[in-house]
Amino acid sequence: MLQTLKTYFGYDSFRPLQEEIIRHILDGNDALVLMPTGGGKSICYQLPALLREGTAVVVSPLISLMKDQVEALCANGISAGALNSSNDETENAALRRACTEGRLKLLYISPEKLLAEANYLLRDMHISLFAIDEAHCISQWGHDFRPEYAQMGILHQQFPHVPIIALTATADKITREDIIRQLHLNHPRTFISSFDRPNLSLTVKRGYQQKEKSKTILDFIARHPGESGIIYCMSRSKTESVAQMLQKHGIRTAVYHAGLSPSLRDEAQDDFINDRVQVVCATIAFGMGIDKSNVRWVIHYNLPKSIESFYQEIGRAGRDGLPSDTLLFYSLADLILLTKFATESGQQNINLEKLQRMQQYAESDICRRRILLSYFGEIADHDCGNCDVCKNPPERFDGTVIVQKALSAIVRTDQQIGTGVLVDILRGNMSPEVVGKGYQQLKTFAAGRDVPARDWHDYLLQMLQLGYFEIAYNENNHLKITSAGSDVLFGRATARLVVIRREETNETKRGRKRKATVPAQELPLGLPNTENEALFEALRKLRKRLADEEALPAYIVLSDKVLHLLSTSRPTNLEEFGNISGIGEYKKKKYGKEFINLIRKYSE
Structure with a gap:
């Protein structure tokens, strides 16, 4: 297990719960896994897929998410493919052949396609395991219910001996029970990882009007020069107007909402993933398919409708574990509108209750992280020190x-x-x-x-x-x-x-950019441990060139975290390069020389 982890993913050790989950799956058992976004869910099924005989079938709700995962796996030297409607028939035929001949370790597939293929392709394959990603989509209680997900129960009927692992970042107790029931999981173990994401700062601004929000957002982005971020808005028109405001101030911004054509949505997502735009203004339709590890901040222009939605959306920041910022604007107008939506919805009582809990979070005068964690049934015994309430207790x-x-x-x-x-x-x-x-x-x-x-x-x-x-x-x-x-x-x-505290003026804030640095314990021993910022920028340029040559997002070549580690520890030979956390054998052989030459040049 550890050797495979190091060879393909470049890590020397597992994160909490990962090893236990993987052993459980390797023994042929079912599991439900709750892990926060960026907590390392994918490894829980990708590693067993590499170690078990046959092909793992991964059910995923979004084409963009599949594309991202497949690119990342192939970049690590793992044979993976995605069977979906965006491929042409020739591609899909080649993929089907690779599956039946056992040449693919992981096959990503949408729930619709899975149901269509259940009696044909799947019958002719040797399947090692089923992984149901974003499993909360199965439940009507979940916040992204998808009817076709509810038919996934057929998998255990047709393939009774193949283990199933269901994974989600957000599911309350009712949703968890519903997932187990609908998938007919066989005596599953439920693994619940800590929901704490200590690298995310949490801030709420109350009662701001439009003009003030715009000024605050511009100041906020100025403190994150060149760093990727997402602004979530309640309505399509608001995404457009906020994007126009940012573009007017020279900030490269894309818009994403359900009213755009699929090609425009794909273009916005693609531009964001490949760093051609810095900001995306989006409705909640955006982000589920994004595995971009270096999103440094998330702003909620309006109050979200539930803590689940909020938690999942802020979870798109700082997936690489480096410091990232989140900001939520909260106004009476939002509350009135969301209450109207909840009252008119099919599940009035549930939705009003969920909104109330979101309201309590936004209005809290105790540590916000403790409120978030207690919502997911986790008790924190101390204040976090990384939310606005902890930093400035209310007077x-x-x-x-x-x-x-x-x-x-x-x-x-x-x-x-x-x-x-x-x-x-x-x-x-x-x-x-x-x-x-x-x-x-x-x-x-x-x-x-x-x-x-x-x-x-x-x-x-x-x-x-x-x-x-x-x-x-x-x-x-x-x-x-x-x-x-x-x-x-x-x-x-x-x-x-x-007492109302307003923003400090711009003058007092200049030069207050938060720097995303790597914890000392993750640095290799015996190498320098102070970061060279000029080298980091040079490494970023080299990564961008390599990514463009391969038509890949930059973070798939090497993550920001790996670049910070490289610019801090400055390895000068292939062996040292391969010891950096997050660099596997395949990437060492493929990219090592170019990065080492650049680092040597800087060291001299």
Whole structure:
């Protein structure tokens, strides 16, 4: 096992749980594996596929994901192929022949194609194991339900002696039980890896309006020069407008959403994978098929609908284990819209409950990582030190007067207004709605003009969280005061609010780029251990040239993490080069000479 791991993948040791899972599969047993994105799921079926006789059949929901995995395997000298609708018939015929002749170690296939081939191709193959990737798609409780996945239960009926491994990065308890039941897994062991991704920083910005979001995003990207990132938006139109804003500021940006033609979507994904664009603005349709290891940051322009979705999307950053940043914007408008969607959905109660848990995460004033982990049933016994709450614990102040002004305005309008009109009244804005209803005559009109509009939006979110008012979603989102709110309004109770901290100015931030460095324990002994940044850039250029020659994404040639290790330890012969974690025999022989020559030149 270890020899195969080193030869093909270039690693000297397994990550937690990997070895146990692989032994379990090699013994011919079924398994359900939960591992966070970037936690090393693929090795759990790729290694048994290399060690068992026959061909492993990997069911994957997206063509782009298959293409990525197959390229990475072939780049490691492993025979793999993908049978899907994007191939022409000649390619598929050659693949079928390779499978029946036993020349392929791994065959990737979509669930639709698998069902079509079950009685033909699969019957003529010697199958070593079935791997069902993104297994949460099987369950109606999962967040990406795919009906054709639900028919995968036929595999155990037709091939009772072939082990099945189901893998997913996000599945709560109900989804896990559903996966086991639908796949008819045979006394499976469930392996649950830690969901902690300590290399991801977690930050939430509350109550920001569009202009402020744009400024924050531009400052954020300036701190990540040239580094790849994804911005998730709730609507297609928003992906377009955010992308235009970034392009106007000279940032290479692509758009990805379900309204684009398949060819435009493929082009956007391809440009991102091959570093021709720095940023993708996308709806949630994007990213499931991306194995790009060097995404350094993820921004959520809007609140996601559940912690599962959020966790999976931020998981696309820092898959190589190096420091990466995540930022979530959270506004009352998002909450109102998502509540409307959840209420109108087929699974109202579940979706409202999931949204509520997402809301609790965004509004938390305790360590955010602990909230994420507890959602997945994992208890953390200490604060993470890498989220905004840990770095800047919230300060509170007596906000009774602020709350009374807002609640008084709600009462004086007979509780017939939403948040936008409320802020207009408090700020003294003569908007058409205010004038149309004569609200400028109210005693509370302009009572809060000393508080900026953006701060009012933040305070209203806090007041909602504290239970001082509710939103009547069935009454045009009007605000209704609760009994707790009445107590504050009439002086029977005080209200404590969190001090709003705004972004530092650009000047104080210049030169504050987070550098993605490799932990000292991963460096080979006896070699230098301070990184040469100029060498790293030169290695990146060499990697890009080699990748372009082979029409491969750069990170498939060598990952960013490997380049950091090379520019830190600076090996000068093939043996030292092969000892770098992540470089297997095949890559050592194929690329070693060119990289070593470059490093020698720099060392001299």
